Amino acid sequence: MLILVGSNHRSAPLDVRERMSFPLGRLPGVLARVHKLDGIAEALVLSTCNRVEILGWSTGEVEAATDSIKRFLAEAHRLSLPEIDEYTYQLAGADAARHLFGVACGLDSMILGEPQILGQLKQAYRTASEQGTVGPTLDRLLQHCLSTAKRVRTATGISRHAVSVAFAAVELGRQIFGRLDGRDALVLGAGKMGDLVARHLVSHGVRSLWFASRTYTNAVVHAERVGGGAVPWEEGLARVGDVDVVVSCTGAAQQVLSKADVARATRGRKRGPLLLIDIAVPRDIDPRVNEIDDVYLYDIDGLQNLVDSNLEERRGAAEQAKRLIAREVAAFERWRRGQQVTPLIVALREGCLAVGQQEIERFRPRLGDLGEKQRQAVDELIRAVIQKILHRPLRHLHGAVDRGDVAECGELYRSIFGVADPPAVEGPTGAPSADPPSPGPSRLIRGGRDAS
Amino acid sequence: MTANPFLPVSLVGYVLAIVAVTLRTVYRADAARRVASTCFVATWLVHLGGIVHEALRVGRVPPTTGAEYLLLLGWVVLSLHLLLWFRANVELSGLLLAPLAGVLCLAAMQWLGASAPRTERAVDGWFLVHTSISTIGMATLCVAFAMSVLYLVQDHALKTKRTLALLARLPSLERSDQLGHRALLVGFVLLTLGIAAGVVVIAEARARPVVVGAKLILPLLAWVVFAAILVARASFGFRGRKAAVLTITGFVLGLATVVGMTL
Numbered sequence: 001m002l003i004l005v006g007s008n009h010r011s012a013p014l015d016v017r018e019r020m021s022f023p024l025g026r027l028p029g030v031l032a033r034v035h036k037l038d039g040i041a042e043a044l045v046l047s048t049c050n051r052v053e054i055l056g057w058s059t060g061e062v063e064a065a066t067d068s069i070k071r072f073l074a075e076a077h078r079l080s081l082p083e084i085d086e087y088t089y090q091l092a093g094a095d096a097a098r099h100l101f102g103v104a105c106g107l108d109s110m111i112l113g114e115p116q117i118l119g120q121l122k123q124a125y126r127t128a129s130e131q132g133t134v135g136p137t138l139d140r141l142l143q144h145c146l147s148t149a150k151r152v153r154t155a156t157g158i159s160r161h162a163v164s165v166a167f168a169a170v171e172l173g174r175q176i177f178g179r180l181d182g183r184d185a186l187v188l189g190a191g192k193m194g195d196l197v198a199r200h201l202v203s204h205g206v207r208s209l210w211f212a213s214r215t216y217t218n219a220v221v222h223a224e225r226v227g228g229g230a231v232p233w234e235e236g237l238a239r240v241g242d243v244d245v246v247v248s249c250t251g252a253a254q255q256v257l258s259k260a261d262v263a264r265a266t267r268g269r270k271r272g273p274l275l276l277i278d279i280a281v282p283r284d285i286d287p288r289v290n291e292i293d294d295v296y297l298y299d300i301d302g303l304q305n306l307v308d309s310n311l312e313e314r315r316g317a318a319e320q321a322k323r324l325i326a327r328e329v330a331a332f333e334r335w336r337r338g339q340q341v342t343p344l345i346v347a348l349r350e351g352c353l354a355v356g357q358q359e360i361e362r363f364r365p366r367l368g369d370l371g372e373k374q375r376q377a378v379d380e381l382i383r384a385v386i387q388k389i390l391h392r393p394l395r396h397l398h399g400a401v402d403r404g405d406v407a408e409c410g411e412l413y414r415s416i417f418g419v420a421d422p423p424a425v426e427g428p429t430g431a432p433s434a435d436p437p438s439p440g441p442s443r444l445i446r447g448g449r450d451a452s
Numbered sequence: 453m454t455a456n457p458f459l460p461v462s463l464v465g466y467v468l469a470i471v472a473v474t475l476r477t478v479y480r481a482d483a484a485r486r487v488a489s490t491c492f493v494a495t496w497l498v499h500l501g502g503i504v505h506e507a508l509r510v511g512r513v514p515p516t517t518g519a520e521y522l523l524l525l526g527w528v529v530l531s532l533h534l535l536l537w538f539r540a541n542v543e544l545s546g547l548l549l550a551p552l553a554g555v556l557c558l559a560a561m562q563w564l565g566a567s568a569p570r571t572e573r574a575v576d577g578w579f580l581v582h583t584s585i586s587t588i589g590m591a592t593l594c595v596a597f598a599m600s601v602l603y604l605v606q607d608h609a610l611k612t613k614r615t616l617a618l619l620a621r622l623p624s625l626e627r628s629d630q631l632g633h634r635a636l637l638v639g640f641v642l643l644t645l646g647i648a649a650g651v652v653v654i655a656e657a658r659a660r661p662v663v664v665g666a667k668l669i670l671p672l673l674a675w676v677v678f679a680a681i682l683v684a685r686a687s688f689g690f691r692g693r694k695a696a697v698l699t700i701t702g703f704v705l706g707l708a709t710v711v712g713m714t715l
Contacts (some may be wrong), residue, residue, distance in 0.1 A: 174624065174625065175625070272627070305613060
């Protein structure tokens with residue numbers, strides 16, 4: 001059965017999360033150790049700044065496998081078992097799959113819908129594949145999970161809108177100008193927030209970026225840090241009409257741009273709209289500037305309102321995403337349960353085909369001299385007859401997965417067809433009776449908080 | 453009412469397409485966009501079928517009557533909307549241009565057969581030049597109108613700090629402005645040529661110099677408004693909200709000319 005032991009920003013405080021995270025370079029070693037734990041046939045470790053999760057496919061007792069992962073975490077991070085119990089969540093079966101799908105879609109992230117987690121999960125999958133700790137079940141689960149996450153993002157737009165003030169400023173720029181490449185921007189003041197917005201502008205292709213500060217050396221420092229040019233304060237103010245975006249973040253007690261200043265700067269302007277972002281408190285720009293045609297002023301409250309409403313949009317999208325995930329988890333579970341009867345089906349088919357082959361060989365002398373084509377035709381005839389005969393019984397066996405009588409049905413088939421028990425193989429195909437026929441809710445919360 | 457069997461079908465197509473665009477706008481559903489695209493293309497074909505049917509019925513190349521003009525204008529407006537929809541990806545034109553084209557089609561349905569055809573003498577080369585150019589010019593001005601409306605909506609949303617989710621459904625301000633400006637430029641040139649051809653038609657019909665009457669005042673007023681916008685933009689960067697409002701005003705004057713001509 002699928003098991004997951006993890007810790008995230010909801011179940012553990014920052015200092016515990018710091019202790020529990022695995023550095024990227026140590027992951028191969030960690031994976032190798034987890035893979036060797038009792039009852040763990042396949043393993044994946046996801047370690048990011050906000051979560052550590054160990055996902056495993058267990059061929060034995062779920063509780064024993066979960067305990068071995070918890071003991072491993074306790075040893076690796078020098079935490080006591082009660083502490084591990086307190087700060088982790090433990091999930092099994094469909095709940096573990098649902099949780100992983102949610103993580104991939106950003107539903108379990110600190111910032112709802114954030115897209116970085118998908119890349120981190122892909123990296124974890126790649127590392128586990130390289131280390132050979134991913135088998136058929138986790139491989140199927142992760143591929144299904146990654147493709148679902150992509151679909152969720154496209155279909156629901158959960159990551160579409162900005163949820164940070166700095167990114168909201170850039171998004172506003174895109175709403176006004178379409179694209180930011182080829183645009184010019186000016187940053188008045190030398191605040192950290194101004195730097196952050198400036199960095200976003202640069203990453204979105206702004207052509208030229210100027211910093212102006214009352215202390216010229218500050219402007220130079222920021223320009224060098226972010227990438228841009230520095231101009232003296234007065235020259236910066238004079239450039240307001242010559243750029244497309246102005247970000248103001250001075251610590252001035254008085255307004256630095258009045259309505260008259262901006263009106264004068266934009267008179268006869270041919271370069272189109274002007275976006276002013278005032279993230280200073282107290283405000284740097286007279287709010288009445290927004291009344292000027294083709295000038296759009298957003299202060300910190302205006303940006304925060306946009307962020308809040310975007311978060312609301314994301315919450316709506318998250319509900320839609322949960323519905324999609326529920327469908328995909330059900331599909332994965334169907335596949336997984338189907339794997340319980342696969343070894344028997346394979347054994348049954350191979351056994352019948354072997355009988356057919358024996359009979360062909362027994363009758364070969366009586367068939368006389370057959371050409372290559374005729375031999376092939378006889379082989380195909382026998383194979384087709386066997387397929388036809390087996391069709392209904394095999395369909396019935398497949399149905400046992402949904403009916404929940406895999407064990408009884410399997411036993412009956414073995415006795416009727418005289419098929420021996422398939423050899424035990426790690427993973428779902430070799431462990432038909434590892435799971436109860438109808439697992440139902442399988443969340444195991446022993447300490448920690450529910451992460452779903 | 454006309455017996456043209458294509459037009460009621462095209463009206464149904466317009467309604468379905470507009471419903472699909474509305475669903476697409478509200479729920480951002482890809483399926484709704486696919487349905488809307490199919491409806492638009494099908495409606496375009498059926499509407500074209502209606503024009504051909506009408507031409508075959510009366511035995512003349514349209515438009516020779518006000519109703520035919522409306523029918524053709526609606527189809528050209530829909531054609532330009534399809535350009536915006538597929539090439540420029542301006543989906544909201546489906547909530548402006550498509551209903552406009554639908555209303556023009558409906559009006560044409562009402563008046564087809566009721567409006568008197570011109571005499572054969574009047575339907576000469578100059579008349580066809582005048583009506584053809586005017587139709588395309590007016591349709592292009594419809595695009596300028598639609599983009600101006602979108603500009604005003606976007607401008608209002610930005611000024612009043614509406615949510616980004618709403619803004620995301622609109623084209624950027626610059627895009628609305630550029631598309632509207634281009635449409636206005638082309639529409640203005642065609643309107644100028646259309647008015648010139650119209651003057652020749654009136655002069656030929658009356659066999660005497662044209663006196664500026666009611667029929668010429670409205671298009672001339674629209675022409676003056678559009679010329680003022682274009683000159684002001686080229687000279688001192690006149691654009692934005694006021695330019696959008698003036699474009700809409702000019703378009704309304706142009707539309708009044710069309711309605712006056714049809715009635």
